[in-house]
Amino acid sequence: MNDAPETAQVRKLFGIDTSMRVPVATPPPELAEHVPQIDPAYVFDPDVTLAILSGFAHNRRVLVQGMHGTGKSTHVEQVAARLGWPCVRVNLDGHLSRLDFVGRDTVVLRDGVQVTEFAEGILPWALQRPVALLLDEYDAGRPEVMFVLQRVLEREGSLTLLDQSRVLHPHPGFRLFGTANTVGLGNTSGLYHGVQRLNHAQLDRWSVVAALDYLPAEREAEIVVGQVPGLVGRDELVSGMVQFAALTRSAFAAGDLSTLMSPRTVIAWGENVEIFGDVARSLRLSFTNKCAEDERALVAQLFQRCFDADLDDVLPATA
Template sequence: MPRLQRYAVAQTFDVQAPSGLSIEGYDDEQHPLVPLRTPYVFRQGLNAVLAFLRSAHGDGLLLTGPTGAGKTSLIRQIAARLCWPVQEVTCHGRLEFNELLGGFQLIRGETVFMHGPLAIAAREGQLLILNELDLMDPAELAGLNDVIEGAPLVIPANGGEVIAPHPKFRLIATANSAGAGDATGLYQGVLRQNLAFLDRFRVLRVAYPDAMVETRLLEQLVPELPREIREKLVGVAQEVRRLFLGSEDEGSQGGELTVTLSTRALVRWARLAVTFKGAPNPLAYALDQALTARADAEERTAIHRIAADVLGPLWSGTP
């Protein structure tokens, strides 16, 4: 079992914080369930997540926001720096609560009960991340109500086994909606969730990073791309998102575009631009592969026009 140790917040996350501010994590960098540490610029939400990790007080944590805004990566990279093991599950409409508990499997000719991600995380003091929470059947998710609040986890299929949740067990979920369903029609399969279940969560809204943060991120991840181009790519992403999200004054029905240049797609575009730098019009070719090949013709043309306007002569040049 890994042991607990304290980490200074300022040094661990490369942020401005009081010199005495620290948080507990684990000491085993080699644990197989500790996420891979990658370059990351911490921003919005770090304080809220750290407060939750210090003390959940019977809550879960729900991170909600548009696709590719960095909901899951924020948790993974915090966990990576605290050496906190993570069980991660992607939810879907057919996922059942019992699959999170575990089930019987045939091992070397014997039927053996194998604990699932919820049981292991609760027992070992790990993080359980449920991605795409709003795709799961609300009736199945109700099985999490008591364990979120700290009640023992009971596994009837394993002879009524009782697991007392470890003090460091935390349940974190991510979703494109906040549980009230999808008003835009862009996230197919999203279900409206049970109000009593949602009442057990703190909610953290995660927006796309600002231009400065994304420029720093591209500098770390794609340093071979010239700075001027990195800044221009970020500018394109900001404009595409503005048209995707729409104005707050227009409500929650979305904007003029039905696809968006997320942080994930932005990094993909930058990397592909370097990969295809010897091709004709590499930035356009890379943007097609990163995003616009799956947009309809009208939206593809609109996004490429935005890119041409922002990049100017660079659009048809070589990175």
Template sequence: MQNVNVELVAGDLVFPGLGFEGRKIARLSTRSPLVPTCNKNYKPCPRMLNIALTWMFAPKRNTSFSLFGETGTGKTEFWTYICDKLNWPMVIVSVSESLKPESVKSGLVMRNGNTHHELSAAAQAAEMGAMLVLDEMDKGSLDFLAALHPLMEYKGLPLEKQGRVITPHPLFRLVATCQTNGCGDLTGRYQSTSSLDEAVRRRFMWLESKYPAPEVEYEILLAEAPKIKSKVLRMMARFAEHCRNALDADDSSEHRVFSALSTRIMVDWVRMQSLMKDFSIAEVFDIVFLNACELEDKQTFTLLAELAFGEQWLQPAF
């Protein structure tokens, strides 16, 4: 991808309805096999999109970009959406504490009975000019993330075993998703995450990814399940808002929960509701979400649902 063709396109054609009217957006004129396809019903936050694009197209970068927030807010989908719209190749590395520092550069592979060193996904992304997504970066070990420091700053990545240095392509971008802001989990919901050291945190910009407003979530649910009654979908979106308020409530609140009712779960709910037409709203919600909650949360979610839905809660959605 060293030679790429870039075209300037009207902003409202690339990002319709998101406030880009009258602006020109640069995108790649051809799509490679590494360009992802976004969920057609995904709706990005216009403010987040504007901030991310400003960073992506800045004349210079010496820091990377991380989205953090509760599970199911669409952090990975956000980067997928941008790459899809801009024809930008994307490489995702699912980060875990088992990843070793040496895996940042290359690994041994067997081909035709012979062992070869093959560039890692991170190194390939830097060399070809793709967006490298460190998915759930706050699950990574300190050693693994330290090995990524050069790429986080867009500096050369030395490959000692090959005797060369990878100079990041001008179109290379390094982004991350995290459940936390790098300072560790303070909620008890994301116990597999760890606190990132200062050297990693200060190599990133940090932007919080939040759940959509009820009206936006209603539009998402309507696009996923257009046959469910409109008033029921609005009840669902409002119920989700009440549940998230309860998630953020302090210990003195009458309604406090510890399980996150994400947009991803809401989409699963309406999809299953559409397939299980004879089941009540409550029955499908139990299967999709409630059965995996702690007893205290179950009681609070049920109370919030009864307040939001009334008699409709125990009836089908059609």
């Protein structure tokens, strides 16, 4: 990546009405494989896109919060793809330790002799390169991992490797993003087992926090059709699927369902419709079987409202 990358108009790249300009770059050959592939069918949320672009353009630390399936991680990746910016995605699951994140001493064979060398973890590796590091499931990280980020979350924050007696300063092209299902308050909804209550001194270091909600029905339908080309021209079917998903979300909010249908699940439903040729069967395989036994009658009622058919009936994909 060049030291002074060219800039482009956000209006031209993303169709958002703003005068903001963002850097576009040509990554070095060794990092080219980390530039995400452009999804031409991806639909951007204007507010979240501008928040993410502020991270790339002004080195802000951006945390994207929202429920599952809203496309938080993909949103960051697709912005990076259009900027030509290498992006490395890391899941902060409960198995990622501090040593995995920062690095550890390893024994290697050099000229037939065993020697001890320090193997960098993903954080120091990314910090020294023009890379956007995306911390997925940020609110599920282990406490000892989270505190490593405390200094790095500051704009020019360095990283001290105690084992190496080294201080690493960030590359000018290093960027840091995170995604989370919650806002640091823990599993208040019961949906996200394994997430942690976040230290608010650290949460305060994220200079931009964007909220990504489920899209309006028309936009969600565009995404579904874009991801499942076999549904092109089946507007009535796609509209019913999106309406059904919206009803499950309302039922979840009211406490009548213990789960809800995310856009990811709607897309999976559409893909299964192509495979099985039956809307009802595809719904059972994509969503209904995830619900509690005593909730399936309500799911059937919602299906009846959207498709004027019983969930046990065969409903061909052409309906």
